[in-house]
Amino acid sequence: MPADLCLTTRNNIEQYRRCSNNSAAISIDQRDACTYDIPNQPAVLFLYNPFNESVMRNFVANVERSLSQHPRESYVIYHVPLRNKVWDGSPIFSKLAGGLTCGLQSSTRSIVQIDTAKPVEAYLLDVRRLIGTK
Numbered sequence: 001m002p003a004d005l006c007l008t009t010r011n012n013i014e015q016y017r018r019c020s021n022n023s024a025a026i027s028i029d030q031r032d033a034c035t036y037d038i039p040n041q042p043a044v045l046f047l048y049n050p051f052n053e054s055v056m057r058n059f060v061a062n063v064e065r066s067l068s069q070h071p072r073e074s075y076v077i078y079h080v081p082l083r084n085k086v087w088d089g090s091p092i093f094s095k096l097a098g099g100l101t102c103g104l105q106s107s108t109r110s111i112v113q114i115d116t117a118k119p120v121e122a123y124l125l126d127v128r129r130l131i132g133t134k
Contacts, residue, residue, distance in 0.1 A: 034058040
């Protein structure tokens with residue numbers, strides 16, 4: 001992500017926090033997604049069609065590696081999913097039926113609600129599949 005886009009995104013997050021009184025932990029990192037050390041905590045990864053297929057494959061492998069080493073509740077929200085077949089082929093993620101037409105909720109809270117005419121896919125770490133890959 002270019003530095004100016006990171007700055008704009010950070011400003012948008014601050015504006016959102018001021019307007020909504022929401023203090024949720026949202027971070028923007030400008031790094032190589034294929035080698036990024038994903039924090040060992042529950043995560044929602046939001047993608048807006050960011051990579052070509054080769055980079056997406058490497059990114060998915062990085063996410064799978066991180067989650068295999070430290071299993072945790074994790075979701076991938078993929079907006080305008082042009083490379084969704086890469087995620088569909090993941091041995092540890094399951095596509096949520098219907099994408100995000102009704103929003104995505106964990107057992108305790110609403111995670112995200114997207115109201116859009118563009119396609120959105122949502123994937124959930126499937127712990128049973130994760131255990132089966134070890």
